[in-house]
Amino acid sequence: MIKKIIVFAGLILLTAALCTAEIWKAPDQEKAKERAKEVVPFIKEYKDDCQITRRMSLIDAGISIKNVQDVYFLLDSPVIKKREDHYEPVRFAHKRHAALTKDCTKCHHFRPKDENALETTRCSACHQDSFNPDHPERIGLKAAYHQQCMKCHQEEAKGPVDCKGCHLRNVPDHKNLVKLPDNADPFQVTAECLRCHDTQAEDMLKTAHWLWKGPSPYTTGHRKDIMHGKGTTALNNY
Amino acid sequence: MQLSRRSFFKIMGAAGASVTALPPSANAWKSKAPPDPYGCLVDLTRCVGCRKCEEACAEVNGLPTPERPNCQCIVFDKKRRPDDKAYTVVNRYFTGKLDQFDKPLPTYAKVQCMHCQDPACVSACIVGALTKDETGAVRYDATKCIGCRYCMVACPFEIPAYEYHDPITPRVIKCSFCYDRISKKGGLPGCATICPTEALTFGKRETIVKVAQKRLEENPGKYIDHVYGEKEVGGTSWLYISSVPFEKVNLPVLSDKPSPKLSETIQHSLFSYLWSPLALFGVLGALMYKSNKNQGEPENKGGY
Amino acid sequence: MEHKAGPLNKKFWTPGVLVMLVFMIAGGISILARFTGGIGYITNLTNARPWGLWVGVDVATGVALAAGGFTTAALAHIFGKHYYEPVTRPALLTAALGYTFVVLGLLVDIGRSWAIWKPIFNWNTNSVLFEVAMCVMVYLHVLYIEFIPVVAEQFKDRVNLPGPLSVFNGLIDMILKIADAILDKIMWVFIILGVVLSCMHQSSLGSLMLIAPTKLHPLWYTPILPLLFLLSAFAVGYPMVVFETTIASSSFNLDSEMNILAPLTRITVFLLGIYMFFKLGDMFVRGTYTYLLDGNYQTNSFIVEMLFGVMIPWVMLLFEKVRNSRRGVFTAASLIVGGVVLNRINVFIVGYKPPLSDNGYFPAPGEFFVTLGLIATLMFVYRLVVTWLPVLQESKEVPS
Numbered sequence: 001m002i003k004k005i006i007v008f009a010g011l012i013l014l015t016a017a018l019c020t021a022e023i024w025k026a027p028d029q030e031k032a033k034e035r036a037k038e039v040v041p042f043i044k045e046y047k048d049d050c051q052i053t054r055r056m057s058l059i060d061a062g063i064s065i066k067n068v069q070d071v072y073f074l075l076d077s078p079v080i081k082k083r084e085d086h087y088e089p090v091r092f093a094h095k096r097h098a099a100l101t102k103d104c105t106k107c108h109h110f111r112p113k114d115e116n117a118l119e120t121t122r123c124s125a126c127h128q129d130s131f132n133p134d135h136p137e138r139i140g141l142k143a144a145y146h147q148q149c150m151k152c153h154q155e156e157a158k159g160p161v162d163c164k165g166c167h168l169r170n171v172p173d174h175k176n177l178v179k180l181p182d183n184a185d186p187f188q189v190t191a192e193c194l195r196c197h198d199t200q201a202e203d204m205l206k207t208a209h210w211l212w213k214g215p216s217p218y219t220t221g222h223r224k225d226i227m228h229g230k231g232t233t234a235l236n237n238y
Numbered sequence: 239m240q241l242s243r244r245s246f247f248k249i250m251g252a253a254g255a256s257v258t259a260l261p262p263s264a265n266a267w268k269s270k271a272p273p274d275p276y277g278c279l280v281d282l283t284r285c286v287g288c289r290k291c292e293e294a295c296a297e298v299n300g301l302p303t304p305e306r307p308n309c310q311c312i313v314f315d316k317k318r319r320p321d322d323k324a325y326t327v328v329n330r331y332f333t334g335k336l337d338q339f340d341k342p343l344p345t346y347a348k349v350q351c352m353h354c355q356d357p358a359c360v361s362a363c364i365v366g367a368l369t370k371d372e373t374g375a376v377r378y379d380a381t382k383c384i385g386c387r388y389c390m391v392a393c394p395f396e397i398p399a400y401e402y403h404d405p406i407t408p409r410v411i412k413c414s415f416c417y418d419r420i421s422k423k424g425g426l427p428g429c430a431t432i433c434p435t436e437a438l439t440f441g442k443r444e445t446i447v448k449v450a451q452k453r454l455e456e457n458p459g460k461y462i463d464h465v466y467g468e469k470e471v472g473g474t475s476w477l478y479i480s481s482v483p484f485e486k487v488n489l490p491v492l493s494d495k496p497s498p499k500l501s502e503t504i505q506h507s508l509f510s511y512l513w514s515p516l517a518l519f520g521v522l523g524a525l526m527y528k529s530n531k532n533q534g535e536p537e538n539k540g541g542y
Numbered sequence: 543m544e545h546k547a548g549p550l551n552k553k554f555w556t557p558g559v560l561v562m563l564v565f566m567i568a569g570g571i572s573i574l575a576r577f578t579g580g581i582g583y584i585t586n587l588t589n590a591r592p593w594g595l596w597v598g599v600d601v602a603t604g605v606a607l608a609a610g611g612f613t614t615a616a617l618a619h620i621f622g623k624h625y626y627e628p629v630t631r632p633a634l635l636t637a638a639l640g641y642t643f644v645v646l647g648l649l650v651d652i653g654r655s656w657a658i659w660k661p662i663f664n665w666n667t668n669s670v671l672f673e674v675a676m677c678v679m680v681y682l683h684v685l686y687i688e689f690i691p692v693v694a695e696q697f698k699d700r701v702n703l704p705g706p707l708s709v710f711n712g713l714i715d716m717i718l719k720i721a722d723a724i725l726d727k728i729m730w731v732f733i734i735l736g737v738v739l740s741c742m743h744q745s746s747l748g749s750l751m752l753i754a755p756t757k758l759h760p761l762w763y764t765p766i767l768p769l770l771f772l773l774s775a776f777a778v779g780y781p782m783v784v785f786e787t788t789i790a791s792s793s794f795n796l797d798s799e800m801n802i803l804a805p806l807t808r809i810t811v812f813l814l815g816i817y818m819f820f821k822l823g824d825m826f827v828r829g830t831y832t833y834l835l836d837g838n839y840q841t842n843s844f845i846v847e848m849l850f851g852v853m854i855p856w857v858m859l860l861f862e863k864v865r866n867s868r869r870g871v872f873t874a875a876s877l878i879v880g881g882v883v884l885n886r887i888n889v890f891i892v893g894y895k896p897p898l899s900d901n902g903y904f905p906a907p908g909e910f911f912v913t914l915g916l917i918a919t920l921m922f923v924y925r926l927v928v929t930w931l932p933v934l935q936e937s938k939e940v941p942s
Contacts (some may be wrong), residue, residue: 386651505673506667
């Protein structure tokens with residue numbers, strides 16, 4: 001009886017969560033997604049200033065970290081997707097990085113030669129496809145991101161320098177991978193997951209989620225039992 | 239043995255004519271490098287050792303997926319070479335450089351076929367199974383190969399590998415410069431496509447050399463002042479620039495002389511139009527005729 | 543000239559032959575393993591060491607030691623020194639067998655044995671190996687042709703095939719006679735051709751390594767390597783004849799042929815002297831003597847090669863007393879043969895050290911079995927041929 005209730009309650013919660021996820025979208029995430037889809041015109045010529053001159057001109061133009069508007073970017077572009085698509089794009093906290101470095105020129109190292117152009121133009125305006133025969137010295141967008149991020153993270157000894165520190169691995173679409181009969185029972189589902197994720201299952205067995213036992217203050221009728229939990233009776237402490 | 243006067247002079251005449259008609263000195267060695275090949279620059283200061291190039295290479299060329307344990311250190315612990323399962327490998331070297339926290343700084347170096355401008359393997363191949371393509375790629379045609387492995391002896395970079403465990407149809411295995419891809423417009427080699435830091439720069443060799451030189455000029459003190467492969471063994475399609483001496487990352491010190499020059503010069507100055515064998519034939523024939531005439535009919539019929 | 547070659551007509555199955563048979567079986571099993579598991583299954587060859595014992599010994603050394611064939615042919619037939627004709631037939635047989643086994647060795651060594659004919663149609667005239675292959679191929683046929691008169695002499699008018707095959711008796715007899723008659727007229731072409739082809743590929747075997755300057759130890763890597771190979775082939779020709787004739791005559795209890803062998807060694811003094819002159823001269827001109835005292839296995843091998851393989855036998859042969867003693871001549875000849883064998887092994891195996899990826903090489907047992915098996919088979923066939931065909935000098939039985 002209790003088990004049934006728990007399963008039922010769980011199902012309701014799950015559906016609710018899914019529905020809300022459908023409805024509610026994080027506005028800055030959506031904005032970042034849209035922004036990452038844009039391809040801006042390629043800037044052929046840039047002003048070859050040294051970093052100090054560059055800093056001076058930013059001060060002259062009155063640009064500082066206070067002017068940072070975009071909080072958050074997705075480091076992604078169709079230019080990169082065109083070649084390969086192995087990892088999820090990096091979620092880049094623009095404002096936070098600006099606040100930490102306190103120096104826009106660290107990333108905005110050059111500006112377009114065109115005087116009317118934005119002082120701090122976006123990366124993908126200058127860095128687009130790799131190995132452009134007309135601009136062989138200009139590195140591509142993907143390399144520009146990686147070189148910039150990793151160099152700074154290494155120099156400052158702060159921030160990740162490994163792949164998974166910044167990226168999520170692209171998760172393949174499980175629609176075709178998962179093979180389950182209609183109305184599969186929970187054991188079938190578990191078995192199907194384990195078919196590929198056996199190492200994850202092994203790891204799971206060592207975590208508190210699996211080993212947990214103790215009082216169940218939120219489980220009706222078992223509030224005072226202290227021996228419930230996955231480690232003992234397979235009951236969760238909902 | 240009967241050497242009739244007539245037949246002897248016939249042959250002598252032919253030999254003599256061929257010697258006078260075709261002077262051997264006209265065979266100064268010329269490079270057979272294609273006029274406008276592709277090239278690829280490896281900037282060792284940019285390589286972060288992610289081994290994505292290995293993965294991409296295997297995927298593009300249908301090779302077994304490279305080992306990818308949770309920690310790369312297991313792979314980097316031993317020095318690897320390209321073999322019959324991998325066209326390219328990345329090795330890690332500690333050359334004594336330290337970072338700002340006094341931690342030893344690794345240098346990663348990708349190894350693959352250098353696609354020489356005048357490849358030793360192409361010159362050596364007995365059947366011409368290896369050819370230097372217009373794109374700069376040194377291509378291998380298994381249908382011609384007889385498996386003599388002279389290419390492996392000849393290669394100064396020790397690149398070609400062999401399928402030693404195939405009893406009947408073993409192949410020579412080496413990087414193909416992704417010929418199928420780069421021969422199409424805008425095509426890139428698998429490794430260069432995936433490299434996250436653009437440690438690999440692909441383009442026309444001429445352009446690539448300039449890019450390399452420009453990088454050396456613009457970053458004084460960062461690089462060793464040498465573009466490896468620009469002149470080595472007459473030039474290679476793959477070029478390296480580095481902040482550590484090249485011999486420390488297992489790139490051999492080689493002369494600027496194209497590898498096949500000496501042997502081809504000797505072969506062609508001696509054997510073009512078979513002038514020297516014919517001349518020798520003539521001289522020996524004359525000697526034989528003379529010695530047999532002096533002694534009358536040789537008594538042992540049938541030569542032996 | 544009072545010489546006449548004849549079949550041996552001796553007992554064939556001796557204990558020695560049985561020992562050879564054991565080696566042949568071991569070799570055969572190894573070859574079987576090579577063609578089921580691949581080259582890597584029975585050899586220690588690696589990507590760094592694509593050439594090992596089989597190329598170094600079966601091919602390079604085999605070719606060098608077959609030099610007796612063309613050097614004696616040149617001496618007796620081209621330079622008209624018919625005095626030496628008694629040794630030409632055994633030398634020819636050794637050469638023919640030697641080259642046959644070079645090709646057999648190659649068949650085992652190359653990865654795609656079934657494709658060995660491909661160089662005939664796919665030419666790469668830049669390749670030294672292509673030239674060597676063509677020369678070896680043509681020369682092998684020249685050697686067989688040169689051997690036809692020996693077969694004809696034995697079987698002319700005596701072709702007697704067993705059983706149902708006997709219907710071909712007349713036909714084969716006719717072919718033999720025609721071939722013999724034609725060859726009698728044009729044999730001189732093949733004799734000269736044999737010498738020319740030999741000069742070409744003996745030297746080119748040395749050119750093979752010129753393309754790998756960084757891999758061959760500087761003691762051996764020299765631009766004149768092809769010349770050294772040719773000179774050493776010249777030098778080893780007569781010693782090889784001395785070596786095998788002495789062994790053959792002592793094991794078959796034949797007359798000693800010292801009257802021919804002694805003057806041959808006088809020529810050897812000259813030929814070996816030239817080889818030594820160039821070899822030492824090359825060392826001094828390029829200044830490679832600085833490596834001599836490095837004391838590693840490579841330099842030591844060079845010292846052994848030069849000292850025992852060239853200098854000591856040369857000095858020995860300077861003495862009239864040595865040249866006239868059977869034992870002395872045999873010892874000197876063996877040393878020279880050993881020296882040239884070691885030279886080829888040094889160039890192709892010991893001195894070969896790829897700087898990037900070498901991990902040392904020592905032949906696997908399987909490689910030894912194949913090589914020894916091939917050598918045993920060669921000796922077996924040699925014995926078979928001299929027993930049935932007129933190759934060796936006919937002699938009055940030496941009472942034992």
